[in-house]
Amino acid sequence: MGQLRQFKLPDVGEGLTDGEILQWLVSVGDTVTVNQPLCEVETAKAAVELPSPYAGTVTELLFEAGTTVDVGTPIITIDTGGDAPAPAPAGDGAEPAAGLIGGAAPGGRTAVLVGYGPRTTEARRRPRRAVHGVPAPSSSPSPSPSPSPAPVGADYGSGGQERPPLLATAPDMTTKPVRHGGLEVGRQAEAHAIAEGAAPSSAAVPGRGRQRPLAKPPVRKLARDLGVDLTALTGSGPGGVITREDVTAAAAGPQAPAVDPAPDLTTDLTTDLVPAVAAVPSSAVPSPGERVPVKGVRKATAAAMVASAFTAPHVTEFLTVDVTRMMKLRSRTAARPEFAGVKVSPLLFVAKALLLAARRHPMVNSSWDEAAQEIVVHGQVNLGIAAATPRGLIVPNVKGADRLSLVELAAALGELTETARAGRTAPADMTGGTITITNVGVFGVDTGTPILNPGESAILAFGAVREMPWVHKGRIRIRQVTQLALSFDHRVVDGELGSRFLADVGTLLSDPRTALAY
Amino acid sequence: MSVSSATTEMVDPVPGAAAPHLPQQPDLVQLLSPEGERLEHPEYSIDVSAEELRDLYRDLVLVRRWDVEATALQRQGELGIWASLLGQEAAQIGAGRAMAAEDTAFPTYREHGVAWTRGVDPLHVISLFRGVDNGGWDPVATRFNLYTVVIGAQCLHATGYAMGLQRDGAESATLAFLGDGATSQGEVNEAMIWAASFSAPVVFFCQNNQYAISVPLERQSRVPLYQRAAGFGFPGVRVDGNDVLAVLAVTRAALAAARDGQGPTFIEAFTYRMGAHTTSDDPTRYRLASELEEWKLRDPIARVKAYLSRTGVAGPEFFDAVEAEADELAARIRSGTTEMPDPPGTAMFDRVYAEQTPHLAAQQAQFEAYQASFEGGGH
Incomplete structure (x- = not known):
């Protein structure tokens, strides 16, 4: 037997950390020459063939095809012949000689690699020398009792003279100057998380994996502004990236900021009708990889959505509306004595606008009867409100909503919300709906393409109300703006009708006085 | 125009850019056909001795072997990255050998073939890609400037240097190398405007290898690249970049004109990058295999070998000797690379x-x- 050499998976593409062995092009016992292709490897950048750095006989393939291997890991052992030391069992003793590929290069580097990533044991940073006379690094820069006190800077260029490490301590989080504003609040939250040792999760272990939650800079800023601790969130984006929605949902959720930010439209809205987002216990969030059985409301929702999506041809239209006047009306209305006991939410006005518009366009409040080949135009509006509850999505409805006054409608919506939040919605309240509103704005999102509640012909999504630059009376003003999205069943409602209906809802919200004309 | 078509880029094929039409291009200077037949051209003729022909062949083979070995070394973890010249050997050897001793080359990061003709040691080039030095060959002694990674920047350097030569009254020129993608860079256009305005003794040698990493030529230019020179006010020539004799003839003529005070020339060496942009790139994601096969038939080395054999200028012994020399070079590059000391x-x-x-x-x-x-x- 000759000398055994191992070939470590190199970084073939500037900064890669692993690669998948697609297939081996050689087998154990094969004789290989230098640069003969050994295997095909696919990385994040390219699929490439790896040529052999050695001539010899293949003695072992260390991974099967289909395995993803970290850069720097030996993948094949080749007997290069010659009068080398007797082979050690594969594994420990097979370390190649210094200076050879895979061995330690001068300078403590692994010779196999030029790029990043694959530093293995022998390439680790050597420990700092003990510094004579200097106690363990402390956070206070105490004068060094060095036996040979030298003027500062005198040891520059003095060769091997030892001196205290330049960066002995981590920056002290607690001594940061406190400034105003959400930025500092967020920093403190981060610092707090770090100081807490923060680390039941492996994500916070320094040096292993990622210690910083993944999020784009604007999302980080949003989190700071809202006082959301990113380390406490599980990202829903690709690769676990924390998204804007995750942050706004967390801001609306039970772990809402310890610091009360200035009254803000978003939070105002979230408390309006959030049936139950806030009540969802965080423990209900499944852990990655968990398989959740489909049952109950989830099962019913799935069946209903599939039935709806694949029987009713959906069309969705969008409208952006300046709702400043509606928001003012809402404030004035809330101040009226007869509304004292009820909740006056933006949703209330959206519901009212929808009901008024539906009166002008009764066909949107209808159903397709497949068996009878008829369209059923409903005599009354049973207004459904999509609600997220601890049990899942339910759509209770307010019967005869079109015949209610505004205060009655407010009371009915309030009751519906309370009941849903408590999980006591009766089955009868969830059947017989004729048209639905889904208030996606409470989650801080702008709009969506809602799926019809089965049997209904229209559903309106109400987005977040935001302060936006808007052309108002020929000038750019900051106005309160929202987006409406209407999905309708094209078997029943044509584009013209759907558009007119949506436009009417929008007009009523942008100028509520229009209602007098309806 | 409908909404959808307004948002969809519509790019007509560039006349002459598609590979299958290459032989039919009337304006392509070619002196050696892909089959190894000697052609004549009314404006560019060349008279090369048997020895020069053999030397050109040797250059082509050795440079390719160097390149293949370097690519393998990268795949074995010995180099951080490698920019392969595979397929562009004739363009680089032809241009490099056209230079006079006093001319100065301003390369990109792929001009290994030109480095070879200027006497730069392959290991010196490789050390840059291994990350153990910063590319420190002597640009004055070799008349081969340092590799420039910033796309197109070297065109300004070459133009400025040429204007300096002009002011010194020197009878030499500069040769600025660039790729097809670089023609879209501001630096390149600025350099050409300066060069034209001052009739600077610079030749812009563009290796059009059809792709700027993954971006095809159609996205760089609506006209054949060589025609752009007219807009700057100097001649543009398209030459078969896989024909070492044509490249040699065209570049010699352009350099001679530059030294003569006739100003710059733009040379478009029409070629193809047979490998990846760099070892970090996977060309199968954006190129068709059929295109590669098409270009294999226009290999720059095979046609020289065919011509040498057919005319009896060289026989099997010569080819074997060159192969053996290539093997030696590869072995020297391999051992020299793995033994390269880390710098302090x-x-x-x-x-x-x-x-x-x-x-x-x-x-x-x-x-x-x-x-x-x-x-x-x-x-």
């Missing part, structure tokens, strides 16, 4: 300024002291 950590301080500043010296001393503070001695 302080090497980065060496060439920041011609003379080290006190401030930098202090930094170096501080860095050395820091390194020495680790167990196990320096570095």
Whole structure:
């Protein structure tokens, strides 16, 4: 037997950390020459063939095809012949000689690699020398009792003279100057998380994996502004990236900021009708990889959505509306004595606008009867409100909503919300709906393409109300703006009708006085 | 125009850019067909001796072998990255051999073939890609400037240098190398405007290898690249970049004109990058295999070998000897690469300024002291 050499998976593409062995092009016992292709490897950048750095006989393939291997890991052992030391069992003793590929290069580097990533044991940073006379690094820069006190800077260029490490301590989080504003609040939250040792999760272990939650800079800023601790969130984006929605949902959720930010439209809205987002216990969030059985409301929702999506041809239209006047009306209305006991939410006005518009366009409040080949135009509006509850999505409805006054409608919506939040919605309240509103704005999102509640012909999504630059009376003003999205069943409602209906809802919200004309 | 078509880019094929039409291009200068037949051209003729022909063949083979070995070394973890010249050997050898001793080349990061003709040691080029030095061959002694990674920047350097030559009254020229993608860079256009305005003795040698990494030529230009020169006010020539004789003839003529005070020329060497942009790239994601097969038939080395064999200028012994020399070169490159010492950590301080500043010296001393503070001695 000759000398055994191992070939470590190199970084073939500037900064890669692993690669998948697609297939081996050689087998154990094969004789290989230098640069003969050994295997095909696919990385994040390219699929490439790896040529052999050695001539010899293949003695072992260390991974099967289909395995993803970290850069720097030996993948094949080749007997290069010659009068080398007797082979050690594969594994420990097979370390190649210094200076050879895979061995330690001068300078403590692994010779196999030029790029990043694959530093293995022998390439680790050597420990700092003990510094004579200097106690363990402390956070206070105490004068060094060095036996040979030298003027500062005198040891520059003095060769091997030892001196205290330049960066002995981590920056002290607690001594940061406190400034105003959400930025500092967020920093403190981060610092707090770090100081807490923060680390039941492996994500916070320094040096292993990622210690910083993944999020784009604007999302980080949003989190700071809202006082959301990113380390406490599980990202829903690709690769676990924390998204804007995750942050706004967390801001609306039970772990809402310890610091009360200035009254803000978003939070105002979230408390309006959030049936139950806030009540969802965080423990209900499944852990990655968990398989959740489909049952109950989830099962019913799935069946209903599939039935709806694949029987009713959906069309969705969008409208952006300046709702400043509606928001003012809402404030004035809330101040009226007869509304004292009820909740006056933006949703209330959206519901009212929808009901008024539906009166002008009764066909949107209808159903397709497949068996009878008829369209059923409903005599009354049973207004459904999509609600997220601890049990899942339910759509209770307010019967005869079109015949209610505004205060009655407010009371009915309030009751519906309370009941849903408590999980006591009766089955009868969830059947017989004729048209639905889904208030996606409470989650801080702008709009969506809602799926019809089965049997209904229209559903309106109400987005977040935001302060936006808007052309108002020929000038750019900051106005309160929202987006409406209407999905309708094209078997029943044509584009013209759907558009007119949506436009009417929008007009009523942008100028509520229009209602007098309806 | 409908909404959808307004948002969809519509790009007509560039006339002459599609590979299958290459032989039909009337304006393509070709002196050696892909089958190895000698052709004549009314404006460009060349008279090469048997020895020159054999030398050109040797250059082509050795440079390709160097390139293949370097690609393998990268795949074995010995180089951080490698920019392959595979397929562009004739363009580079032809251009490099067209230069007079006093002419100066301003390369990109792929001109290994030109480096070869200027006498730069392959290991010196490789050390840059291994990351153990900063590409420190002597640009004055070799008349081969340092590799420029910033796309197109070297065109300004070449133009400025050429204007300097002009002011010195020197009878030499510069040869600026660039790729097809670089023609879209501001630097390149600025350089051409300066060169034209001052009739600078510079030749812009563009290796159109059809792709700027993954971006095809159709996205760079609506007209054949060589026609762009007319807009700047100097001649543009398209030459078969896989024909070493045509490249040699066209580049010689352009350099001679530049030295003669006739101003710049733009040469479009129409070629194809047979490999990846660099070892970090996977060309199968954006190129069709059929295109590659098409270009294999236009191999720059095969046609020279065919011509040498057919005319009896060289026989099997010569070809074997060149192969053996290539094997030796590959072995020297392999051992030379793996044995390359790591530079000391302080090497980065060496060439920041011609003379080290006190401030930098202090930094170096501080860095050395820091390194020495680790167990196990320096570095």
